[in-house]
Amino acid sequence: MEKELKKTVLVVIILSVLVVMLTLSMAANMMLLYMWVIPSESISTIRTVTSAALTALVFMLIFDLLRSALLRRLSVHVNENLGQQILLGLFKDRAEMKKGESSVAMEDLAKVRGFLHSPIATAFLDALIAPLELAIVFAVSPAMGALALVGMLVIVATKFFGRNPIRTLLRSANQRFSVANGFAQECLHNAQTVQAMGMRPQLAGRWRALQDAMIVDQSRASEKAGIHSALIKSQTWILQVLLMGVGTYLIIAGKIDPGLMLVAVIIAGRVIQPTQVVVDGWEQYQNARDAFDRLRAFWKRLQDESQAPKLELPRPQGLLKAESLIYGVAGKVILRGISFDLEPGQTLGIIGPSGAGKTTLARLITGAMRPANGVLRLDGADMHQWDQDKLGVHIGYLPQEVELFAGTIAGNISRFEAVDSTRVHQAAERAQIHEAVMALPRGYETVLEERGQNLPGGLRQRIGMARALFGDPRLIILDEPDASLDQKGLEALEQTLRTIREEKISLVLVTHRQKLLILTDKLLMLKDGQVGLYGATQEVLQKLMLPPPKAPAQVG
Numbered sequence: 400m401e402k403e404l405k406k407t408v409l410v411v412i413i414l415s416v417l418v419v420m421l422t423l424s425m426a427a428n429m430m431l432l433y434m435w436v437i438p439s440e441s442i443s444t445i446r447t448v449t450s451a452a453l454t455a456l457v458f459m460l461i462f463d464l465l466r467s468a469l470l471r472r473l474s475v476h477v478n479e480n481l482g483q484q485i486l487l488g489l490f491k492d493r494a495e496m497k498k499g500e501s502s503v504a505m506e507d508l509a510k511v512r513g514f515l516h517s518p519i520a521t522a523f524l525d526a527l528i529a530p531l532e533l534a535i536v537f538a539v540s541p542a543m544g545a546l547a548l549v550g551m552l553v554i555v556a557t558k559f560f561g562r563n564p565i566r567t568l569l570r571s572a573n574q575r576f577s578v579a580n581g582f583a584q585e586c587l588h589n590a591q592t593v594q595a596m597g598m599r600p601q602l603a604g605r606w607r608a609l610q611d612a613m614i615v616d617q618s619r620a621s622e623k624a625g626i627h628s629a630l631i632k633s634q635t636w637i638l639q640v641l642l643m644g645v646g647t648y649l650i651i652a653g654k655i656d657p658g659l660m661l662v663a664v665i666i667a668g669r670v671i672q673p674t675q676v677v678v679d680g681w682e683q684y685q686n687a688r689d690a691f692d693r694l695r696a697f698w699k700r701l702q703d704e705s706q707a708p709k710l711e712l713p714r715p716q717g718l719l720k721a722e723s724l725i726y727g728v729a730g731k732v733i734l735r736g737i738s739f740d741l742e743p744g745q746t747l748g749i750i751g752p753s754g755a756g757k758t759t760l761a762r763l764i765t766g767a768m769r770p771a772n773g774v775l776r777l778d779g780a781d782m783h784q785w786d787q788d789k790l791g792v793h794i795g796y797l798p799q800e801v802e803l804f805a806g807t808i809a810g811n812i813s814r815f816e817a818v819d820s821t822r823v824h825q826a827a828e829r830a831q832i833h834e835a836v837m838a839l840p841r842g843y844e845t846v847l848e849e850r851g852q853n854l855p856g857g858l859r860q861r862i863g864m865a866r867a868l869f870g871d872p873r874l875i876i877l878d879e880p881d882a883s884l885d886q887k888g889l890e891a892l893e894q895t896l897r898t899i900r901e902e903k904i905s906l907v908l909v910t911h912r913q914k915l916l917i918l919t920d921k922l923l924m925l926k927d928g929q930v931g932l933y934g935a936t937q938e939v940l941q942k943l944m945l946p947p948p949k950a951p952a953q954v955g
C-alpha cells in the first residue's frame with residue numbers, strides 16, 4: 400500500500416513542477432513579444448509566439464487536470480483500502496477496551512482524505528516551486544529579487560501573526576455555541592418538566608444570554624478578519640507597485656531589458672499567492688500529517704497482529720476451562736484469580752452482588768476481551784489462538800444491555816449474514832419469539848430504529864436471545880437474560896434454557912433468579928472480583944443457605 404502511495408505522490412509532485420514551469424511560459428510569452436517581436440515588427444512571429452504560448456497553456460491544463468485526478472484517486476485509494484481495515488481493527492480494539500491511536504482512527508482518515516481533496520494540497524505543491532521562481536527573479540535582477548523576497552516575508556508575517564487573535568475569537572465563539580446549543584438540547588430534552596412548571600421564559604432568557612456572548616465573539620472575529628484580509632491585499636498591491644517602480648528605474652538606468660522586467664514582476668506575483676494559502680493551511684497540513692502518522696502506526700500494529708499465527712481449529716465441543724484469570728481496566732483490577740471448568744453441554748451459573756464483575760467475566764468468556772493474565776481455554780486451546788471472526792460463529796452472546804443494530808429483525812437475528820429465512824425462524828423459535836415477531840405488522844422485516852429503541856425492552860432482549868442462538872453455537876453466554884422479561888417471557892426463557900441443555904450446548908448464565916439457577920450444573924459466586932464460592936450448584940446453594948431447590952435440574 401505504502402509503496403504505491405509513494406509512487407503516486409511522486410508523480411503528483413512531478414506534475415506540479417511541470418504545471419508551474421508551464422505557467423512560467425506566460426512570462427516567457429511576454430518577454431518574447433517585447434524583446435523579439437516588437438523590435439522586428441514581424442507579424443508572422445506574433446503568430447508563432449502566440450501559438451507556442453497557447454500550446455503551453457493546453458499542456459498546463461492537461462497536467463493540472465491529471466494532477467487533480469491523481470489526488471482524487473489517492474484520496475479514494477486511502478479511503479477504500481484503509482477504511483474497512485480500520486473499522487475491523489476498531490471493533491477489535493473497542494472489544495478489548497484498548498485505547499490509543501485507534502480511538503480517533505476514523506476522524507484521522509477523514510482528515511487525511513479532506514486534506515487531499517482541499518485546494519491547500521495543490522497550493523502546497525505549487526509552493527514547492529516557489530524557491531525556484533524566486534531564484535529566477537534574482538537572476539533577472541538581484542535588486543528585484545531582494546525586494547520580492549522581503550515583500551513576501553512581510554506578507555507571510557502579517558498573515559502568520561494576524562490570524563491568531565482571529566482564531567482565538569472563533570474558537571471561543573465555537574465553544575460558546577456548543578455551550579448554548581447543549582443548554583438548549585438539555586432544556587428540550589426535559590420539555591415536559593419545563594412546560595409543566597412554567598420555566599420557559601427563564602430558560603429562554605438564559606439561552607439568549609449564552610447566545611449573545613457567542614455573537615459578540617463572532618462579530619469581533621469577522622471584523623478582525625476583514626481588516627486583516629484588506630491589509631494583506633494592499634500589501635500585495637504595494638509589492639507589485641514597488642517592483643514595477645524599481646524595475647522601471649533599472650530600465651532607465653540601462654541595467655535591465657523591459658521584457659525581462661515584466662517577466663520578473665509576473666513571476667514574483669505568482670510566488671505570493673500559493674505561499675499565502677500555505678500559511679493559511681499550515682495548521683491543517685500539520686493536522687493531516689499527524690493524522691496520517693497515527694493511521695500508519697495503527698495500520699502497522701494491525702498488520703503485525705494479524706500476522707500472529709491463528710489456528711484453524713475444528714468446530715469446538717464446548718469444553719471450557721478458565722485458569723487464574725486476571726483482568727483490569729485503567730489500573731483497576733476487576734477480576735482476580737478466576738478459575739473454573741465446564742464440560743461440553745454443561746451450564747455454569749454466575750452470581751454475585753452488583754459490581755462484583757459478572758459482566759466482565761462473561762465478556763472475557765466470549766473471547767472478545769483478553770485477560771491481563773491467565774488463560775481461557777476452549778477445547779483445550781487458548782481462546783485467542785482462534786481467529787475471532789471464525790470462532791464467533793460458534794459463540795452466542797447476549798449482553799446485559801442488549802443493543803441491536805439499524806436494520807431488520809431478520810438481519811439482527813442472523814447477525815447480518817445473508818441467509819434463508821428458515822434459519823432465522825429456527826433461531827426465533829428456539830428463543831420463543833417467532834409468534835411475537837409474526838404479530839408485528841411487518842414481521843421479520845420490521846426495521847429497527849435507534850438500536851431497537853422502538854421495540855419494547857422484553858422483545859429487544861428476546862431478539863438478542865435469538866441472535867445468540869442463531870446458527871449452531873457451541874458456547875452460549877447469557878448476561879442476565881431475565882432482566883426485562885415479564886412472567887410470560889420468563890417461562891419462554893426457561894424453555895429456551897432447557898432446549899440449550901437438551902442440545903448439549905455449553906452455557907454460561909449470569910442471573911440472580913433461583914428458578915433459573917436450578918437449571919445449572921455448576922455455580923460460581925463472585926465477590927469483589929474474586930471467586931467467593933464455586934462448585935456443584937446444589938452444594939453452593941446449600942452453602943448460601945438458600946432453601947434447597949424443589950425440582951432437580953432436568954438432565955438432558
Ligand SMILES: Nc1ncnc2c1ncn2[C@@H]1O[C@H](COP(=O)(O)OP(=O)(O)OP(=O)(O)O)[C@@H](O)[C@H]1O
Nearest residue numbers: 496728733751752753754755756757758759760799
Ligand atoms: N470499562 C470499565 N472501566 C472501568 N471500570 C469498569 C469497566 N467495566 C467494568 N468496570 C468496573 O468493574 C466492576 C465490575 O463491573 P461488572 O459490570 O462486571 O459488574 P457486574 O457484576 O456485572 O454488575 P451488575 O450486577 O450491576 O451487572 C465494577 O466496579 C465496574 O465499575
Ligand SMILES: [Mg+2]
Nearest residue numbers: 757758759799
Ligand atoms: Mg453485569
